[in-house]
Amino acid sequence: MSEVAIVGVGCVGFQPILPELSYKELMYEAAVKAYDDAGVDPRKDIDVFVTCAEDYLEGFSIFDEFVPDQLGAVLRHLFTVSGDGLLGLANAYMLIKTGHFDTVVLEAHSKASDLLTLMDVIAFALDPVLNRPLGGHPYYVAGMEMNRYLHDTCTTVEQCAQVVVKNKKNACGNPYAAYGANITLDQVLCSDMCFYPLKKLEISTPADGCVVMVLASEKVAEKLTDKPVWVKGVGWCTETPNLETRDWSKAVDTRLAAEMAYKTAKIHNPRKEIDLAEVNDLFAYKELQHMEALKLCAYGEAGKLTEEGVTARNGELPVNPSGGLLGMGYGLEASGTEKLLEVVLQLRGEAGRRQVSNVEVGLAHAWRGIPTTTGIAAVLSNVK
Amino acid sequence: MFGKKRVAIVGAGLTLFRRRLKETGKELSYEASKMALDAAGMELGDMQSVVMGTAPDAFDGVHMKGEYLADGAGAYRKPYTRVFVGGGTGVFTPLAGWWHVASGQFDSCLVVAEEKMSSCYPHPQFAFTTIFDPILERPLGMNLIWIFALEMHRYMHKHGIKKEDIARVSVKNKGNALDHPCAQLGAKITVEDVLNSEIMAWPVQRLDVSPTSDGASALVLVSEDVAKEVTDNPVWIDGAGWCIDSTHWTNRDLYYPDYVECAARMAYKMAGIKNPPKEIDVAEPYDPFDYKELHHMEGLLLCKKGEAAKLTAEGVTQRDGDLPINPSGGLLGVGNPIAAAGLMKVCEIFWQLRGEAGKRQIPGDPRTGLAQAWGDLMQYGSVIVLRR
Amino acid sequence: MSEKIKNYRGEALKSADIKEGRVPTEKCRPKAKFAWSAGIAIGRFLEELKKAKIIASTCSKCGRIMVPPRIYCENCFKPTDGWKYVKDTGTINTYSVSYLAADATRLKEPILVAIIDLDGASEGMGIIHKLGEVDKEKIEFGMKVRAVWKPKEERVGSITDIKYFKPVKEETP
Ligand SMILES: [Zn+2]
Numbered sequence: 001m002s003e004v005a006i007v008g009v010g011c012v013g014f015q016p017i018l019p020e021l022s023y024k025e026l027m028y029e030a031a032v033k034a035y036d037d038a039g040v041d042p043r044k045d046i047d048v049f050v051t052c053a054e055d056y057l058e059g060f061s062i063f064d065e066f067v068p069d070q071l072g073a074v075l076r077h078l079f080t081v082s083g084d085g086l087l088g089l090a091n092a093y094m095l096i097k098t099g100h101f102d103t104v105v106l107e108a109h110s111k112a113s114d115l116l117t118l119m120d121v122i123a124f125a126l127d128p129v130l131n132r133p134l135g136g137h138p139y140y141v142a143g144m145e146m147n148r149y150l151h152d153t154c155t156t157v158e159q160c161a162q163v164v165v166k167n168k169k170n171a172c173g174n175p176y177a178a179y180g181a182n183i184t185l186d187q188v189l190c191s192d193m194c195f196y197p198l199k200k201l202e203i204s205t206p207a208d209g210c211v212v213m214v215l216a217s218e219k220v221a222e223k224l225t226d227k228p229v230w231v232k233g234v235g236w237c238t239e240t241p242n243l244e245t246r247d248w249s250k251a252v253d254t255r256l257a258a259e260m261a262y263k264t265a266k267i268h269n270p271r272k273e274i275d276l277a278e279v280n281d282l283f284a285y286k287e288l289q290h291m292e293a294l295k296l297c298a299y300g301e302a303g304k305l306t307e308e309g310v311t312a313r314n315g316e317l318p319v320n321p322s323g324g325l326l327g328m329g330y331g332l333e334a335s336g337t338e339k340l341l342e343v344v345l346q347l348r349g350e351a352g353r354r355q356v357s358n359v360e361v362g363l364a365h366a367w368r369g370i371p372t373t374t375g376i377a378a379v380l381s382n383v384k
Numbered sequence: 385m386f387g388k389k390r391v392a393i394v395g396a397g398l399t400l401f402r403r404r405l406k407e408t409g410k411e412l413s414y415e416a417s418k419m420a421l422d423a424a425g426m427e428l429g430d431m432q433s434v435v436m437g438t439a440p441d442a443f444d445g446v447h448m449k450g451e452y453l454a455d456g457a458g459a460y461r462k463p464y465t466r467v468f469v470g471g472g473t474g475v476f477t478p479l480a481g482w483w484h485v486a487s488g489q490f491d492s493c494l495v496v497a498e499e500k501m502s503s504c505y506p507h508p509q510f511a512f513t514t515i516f517d518p519i520l521e522r523p524l525g526m527n528l529i530w531i532f533a534l535e536m537h538r539y540m541h542k543h544g545i546k547k548e549d550i551a552r553v554s555v556k557n558k559g560n561a562l563d564h565p566c567a568q569l570g571a572k573i574t575v576e577d578v579l580n581s582e583i584m585a586w587p588v589q590r591l592d593v594s595p596t597s598d599g600a601s602a603l604v605l606v607s608e609d610v611a612k613e614v615t616d617n618p619v620w621i622d623g624a625g626w627c628i629d630s631t632h633w634t635n636r637d638l639y640y641p642d643y644v645e646c647a648a649r650m651a652y653k654m655a656g657i658k659n660p661p662k663e664i665d666v667a668e669p670y671d672p673f674d675y676k677e678l679h680h681m682e683g684l685l686l687c688k689k690g691e692a693a694k695l696t697a698e699g700v701t702q703r704d705g706d707l708p709i710n711p712s713g714g715l716l717g718v719g720n721p722i723a724a725a726g727l728m729k730v731c732e733i734f735w736q737l738r739g740e741a742g743k744r745q746i747p748g749d750p751r752t753g754l755a756q757a758w759g760d761l762m763q764y765g766s767v768i769v770l771r772r
Numbered sequence: 773m774s775e776k777i778k779n780y781r782g783e784a785l786k787s788a789d790i791k792e793g794r795v796p797t798e799k800c801r802p803k804a805k806f807a808w809s810a811g812i813a814i815g816r817f818l819e820e821l822k823k824a825k826i827i828a829s830t831c832s833k834c835g836r837i838m839v840p841p842r843i844y845c846e847n848c849f850k851p852t853d854g855w856k857y858v859k860d861t862g863t864i865n866t867y868s869v870s871y872l873a874a875d876a877t878r879l880k881e882p883i884l885v886a887i888i889d890l891d892g893a894s895e896g897m898g899i900i901h902k903l904g905e906v907d908k909e910k911i912e913f914g915m916k917v918r919a920v921w922k923p924k925e926e927r928v929g930s931i932t933d934i935k936y937f938k939p940v941k942e943e944t945p
């Protein structure tokens with residue numbers, strides 16, 4: 001079986017709003033950058049195109065229709081994964097592993113600013129009979145989860161707030177980040193209480209942007225670039241859509257996804273073997289909960305590590321050096337590719353001011369947000 | 385195929401197709417999955433991954449409906465992906481299942497397709513008003529049937545094909561569906577019935593069109609090693625093809641589906657098929673409209689451009705003809721719960737190749753079959769080639 | 773398939789079962805509101821429609837004059853590099869007489885829809901629009917048609933700034 005590598009990346013955004021470009025033009029700009037980075041012509045060199053999108057986020061019944069032209073995929077082999085960009089990576093990876101395909105393009109984007117009623121649409125994902133009629137802002141689900149997590153692990157609200165301070169600061173050094181800021185712990189703690197115990201500044205703000213990547217089999221990758229980033233393993237899992245029966249404390253989906261990815265990547269001691277992690281932080285407490293599910297630390301330990309600075313960019317285990325979703329902005333189905341982009345740039349040594357030194361193995365993680373329990377984890381390395 | 389892994393289908397499941405079913409989408413997904421697992425003699429615990437195919441969320445009225453359907457489809461705590469390529473989804477879903485196993489990542493994959501169109505109120509067609517470009521097309525008050533009428537008319541004009549030539553497809557498929565235990569619209573009708581049915585958007589008439597439906601279907605896919613353990617009678621996925629054409633459908637000549645040809649060539653190449661009409665024993669091309677069966681036979685290279693109507697008139701495409709087309713009864717006869725209908729076609733080829741199609745069984749010991757679906761803005765083709 | 777299974781699962785309902793409350797139902801109307809950026813290419817196209825003009829974009833590599841315009845040529849995958857007005861006349865590529873409104877309700881007077889290949893654009897570059905001032909029996913493939921514009925004060929920069937296309941009499945040379 002061939003190894004799989006990422007050989008080109010392109011990103012436009014992330015910005016609070018990109019009104020001058022249509023979603024098609026946004027995708028085109030990112031695709032041009034990625035193809036240029038990889039040195040490929042999409043009209044000739046690409047076997048399969050994968051795009052990641054959900055209809056209600058785009059405002060179409062079949063968004064797949066509106067994708068091929070701007071990616072150079074007309075009369076080519078393209079399809080849509082209704083999921084996060086990292087799930088698209090999983091499918092691109094498997095396609096190359098079949099031995100039938102050598103090059104796959106992955107695309108994910110957010111045009112959150114086109115959607116005027118994002119929270120109503122998210123509420124529309126709740127069970128139509130059991131949950132939706134109860135009404136209310138759908139993020140109450142996050143409030144419930146955070147409360148249970150804090151209760152079970154004795155993680156403190158200060159530790160959660162520290163995640164925000166760290167990520168927004170990291171984002172200041174990231175040209176792809178929309179919401180970098182130097183803020184204090186007190187500012188986070190004093191921000192409006194939204195869904196007790198979740199506060200306003202602990203919630204990621206949507207942003208517009210697009211990420212396109214080119215993946216290749218071993219033999220093609222080594223021809224195209226001397227800086228391939230190898231996909232060592234991908235794992236993904238859906239726990240349950242039911243609010244009534246899920247585990248509220250432990251992010252089981254992410255744990256199972258991580259176990260699958262680590263098995264393929266032959267990672268036995270994640271804390272030791274992973275040099276940096278880009279972990280879903282749609283809400284501040286999720287970074288902590290996900291670190292634990294990803295086995296980067298023991299259950300209930302993530303808050304303490306954060307407080308001690310272990311997860312800072314210059315710490316022993318840098319988590320979200322990009323600034324995370326709190327700093328870069330919530331890119332909807334592109335959220336996972338925001339993480340992936342940072343890991344690729346770090347492993348290539350191209351992360352500029354954010355560069356973490358001596359990195360060999362990186363972890364990218366995504367969670368599909370409220371109300372899902374779908375998690376995806378990918379292990380990447382600059383060493384084959 | 386040296387060094388590449390083969391993937392087998394070892395079980396198939398199907399619910400009734402009806403205009404309105406009492407079961408929810410989750411319940412339908414469960415019923416089809418359970419039947420497929422039972423048929424394979426396997427359990428959910430044997431399934432290492434799950435792939436879901438389902439068309440617009442606007443039907444079921446749930447955002448991210450793949451997530452919502454997960455537990456019904458048996459994906460609880462499993463790797464689970466939803467793929468979506470419009471009407472092409474039903475045949476595309478087992479292709480995604482194929483690469484889950486062919487990659488070596490998993491030894492088994494449960495493939496499920498579901499559609500609950502009746503939830504969309506007052507009519508499922510509302511969901512289709514948002515498939516169009518919001519700036520250039522929606523302001524015109526587009527209806528889904530229009531675009532097919534435009535394509536059908538262009539096809540008829542280019543080849544000089546008459547309505548009665550096309551109506552024969554509807555007569556054949558609704559007749560075939562009389563033998564299908566899940567069919568919604570099996571009927572004995574005549575060409576005159578089709579020609580006299582209500583005009584929807586000329587040249588499309590009521591009996592040229594498949595219905596809206598609820599239903600689900602499922603397949604169990606396994607690796608070669610597992611297949612040897614569980615069955616003496618596997619059916620292999622030997623060809624996978626898919627293709628998308630430009631969004632600018634008004635810039636294309638609609639008389640011929642280039643994207644279907646491109647998808648078919650991809651699948652044929654993988655399956656080593658050089659002469660499709662000779663090597664394919666039975667086919668289930670996508671037939672949401674009667675003209676589409678003809679259009680797709682041509683795109684699949686099963687006959688020359690403009691020739692499909694003639695073959696149909698000569699009886700070549702009947703169950704006992706040289707090239708049986710849609711022996712199930714197709715979407716026109718069995719019904720059209722979009723993604724579930726596409727996968728129903730793959731189920732039919734599976735049963736035909738195993739000799740398990742009952743009253744619908746075609747004669748002559750078929751060994752190679754194909755199913756195809758079509759979608760998006762008349763721009764997507766998905767093709768699967770199966771072999772015994 | 774058939775041997776082992778006697779009963780296929782599924783319980784059919786009639787619409788009356790729902791209307792008359794024999795099965796419980798839950799109703800909901802999604803609040804999904806969008807405001808799409810038209811972007812560079814379609815933004816320009818709409819501005820020109822407001823001036824009663826139709827603009828295309830051009831690709832110097834394949835030589836195509838494309839309408840609706842786009843900022844990239846999907847065939848060559850390079851930026852388009854010019855703008856060009858095309859005529860507001862064209863020929864009917866294909867057409868339909870539709871008795872269905874957008875919501876599938878039945879119309880007494882049908883809507884006439886067509887793909888119109890515009891003069892001055894590359895071959896086969898059509899747009900979808902409606903036909904007017906024509907008897908539905910008299911529409912033909914290849915018929916020459918011309919845009920009928922709304923008056924200036926009613927044009928807002930929308931595809932509906934063109935009311936419809938109507939047949940043009942062939943001018944005798
Ligand atoms: Zn060009």
